Amino acid sequence: MIMSKSSKFNRGVSRRAVLKGAAGAVGLAAGSGAITGFPYVHSADPKVLRYLGTAVNAGDEISKKCLADTGIKIEYITVTTDDVTKRVITQPNSFDVLDTEYFSLKKLVPSGNIFALDAKKIKQFDNITPVFTKGQLPNGKKIGDQGTAPWKVLYLEGANSKKFSTTPTEFVTLIPTVYNADTLGIRPDLIKRPISSWSELLNPEFKGKASILNIPSIGIMDAAMVVEATGQHKYADKGNMTKAEIDLTMKIMTEAKKAGQFRAFWKDFNESVNLMAAGETVIQSMWSPAVTKVRSMGIACTFQPLKEGYRSWASGFCVSKAVSGPKLDWAYEFVNWYLSGWAGAYLNRQGYYSAVLSTAKANMTADEWGYWMEGKAAVGDIKAPDGTILEKAGSKRDGGSYDDRMGGVACWNAVMDENDYMVRKWNEFIAA
């Protein structure tokens, strides 16, 4: 056998040499203090929080700044959206702080692995934007509540309850940190005409050049926006369809797929960037930072405001039920630090929105605030947190101000009652 030939190259390494090496390694470990045999002095423990989340929010800058300000060291455990949920359910002891989206709570909270946070210990809790607590803008305008809107799953009935409370209590499931209003990304240089409706995603004009994301619970929401925009059906709640509505939605999407409408589906941030940047697609569901990324590559890309509104998402921090003692105090300290302004400004500068607007505003220049939050034309160049220029002076943000964008939210990412059926139908759509 060919593999046996390689054994002659191994002859140089004898058993004795291996043993010597191993003994050396043990000695080294002992010398370095790795094996001391003595209990630790607890006061000397470093403050470490294991932070489970997706890559989107796992910013190196944030963890550095947090360490400098609070002495808490953040250890990122970065996985995909689906894997975050899977991990919370199957390995609740493997993390301390969890960065997840509100719609996942419908799965996470009944599993009993989420600690109910005490609203009174969150210093800025009363300053959290009413988008989360009341479902309205700071100016009082009501926003769309279809799907798993945050205020439906924000409160628990009691400290150990697995039930969501419809009225405010002091037991909070998830402290919001970041959210956005998503829409379609387009290549204006390749489309060459105004786009104003979700229905354009299925327009035969873009045959073979459209894409949608292959994460069923989010993809179906985009599909529902399209179906409603084409006037084929009006949903009572896009985020909680009946079986018949799921069938109808998937039938329309399947017909489009069979007609060759879609170039590809995407599952993560980079895939969506590559599809758009390479010109494989000209119109697709997209996330705000992905649009920014394409643009920073020197390729025209617009996060297109559409007349039917946006599909929104929001994420924040949960704490694992397994966390207790000093770790719990650090978790509160971390959440309080996060809402205190620096991180909020950092997120706002990437095109997301921060949960506490007032503290973020205090950490941004008037020009930055005007561009990102008020829909004003930038006075100077707008820079990303890392210092690269995102937009030249004079440009305006796609979709305008915070009030225009968040006010235009039509639905929220959701987990439906018929989720199981929906996933099966989604598989059928992929197999079609």
Added chain:
Amino acid sequence: MLQDRKSFVAWLQAAPMMLIFALFFMLPLVFVTIVSAWDYNEYEMLPALSLRGYTDTFEGCIAELPGLCTILKTYLKTLKLCLLTWVLTLLIGFTVAYFLAFHVRSKTWQIVLSLLCTIPFWTSNVIRMIAWIPLLGRNGLVNKGLQGSGLIQQPLEWLLFSEFSVVLALVHLFTFFMVVPIFNSMIRIDKRLIEAAYDAGATGWQTLVNIIIPLAKPGIVIGSIFVITIVMGDFVTIGVMGGQQIASAGKIIEARLNALQFPAAAANAVILLGITIMIISALTRIVDIRKEL
């Protein structure tokens, strides 16, 4: 007495492997099979006998006759991709192995050339896959080249995110798994047999069909088992190269896992395992590997 001791020693020698096999293969497999018969809800498995995972999987299969339901369509597609990949890797792998075994005379060169085959394995599967994308895309090198030379007017859409690109990537990734076992079989063919065939007046083709292929059979079967088992379970290559639009048996399992429907995922895994075992046992029917080795 001596016989007893001998067999005891033999068992003892086999024990570590058996233990590992039982612990890391048989036991999980038993668990998967048990879980596949459980019920489930949004966030947990319910340890009560329910064949929902299976019935959901075959949902609509009878109602849709004579049309095909999702699971049958998916398996048909998976088998098609598997068959295409198998035929191509076999042809290419056999040719490469033949070249290495019979055309390359010196042992040193045989080793050097077969090591050359391993170079692609120095980078990860995913990178080797992704490398095809800028090549095959709408504005990729191949389309640009063809358009530049005036052969085509419009870019070829089927180059990427199609069954073509999936099979291309699979063949690229897995041909080596054919080369090694086939080469290994061929290298042990007694050269005097071939000389005898030549002396007896056999043509090159007759030698190939009557001597080399039969004697290389174990290698062909082992290589086939590698390729078929990998492709049947694959969901990454088919996902990336198919633009996430082509369903495969592995993809269904992944989608179920991501939706936290573990029993349903387990049921699909058991079905996939059953089908793969059937294919493999059919292959081993043709050639008794243990006898040939």
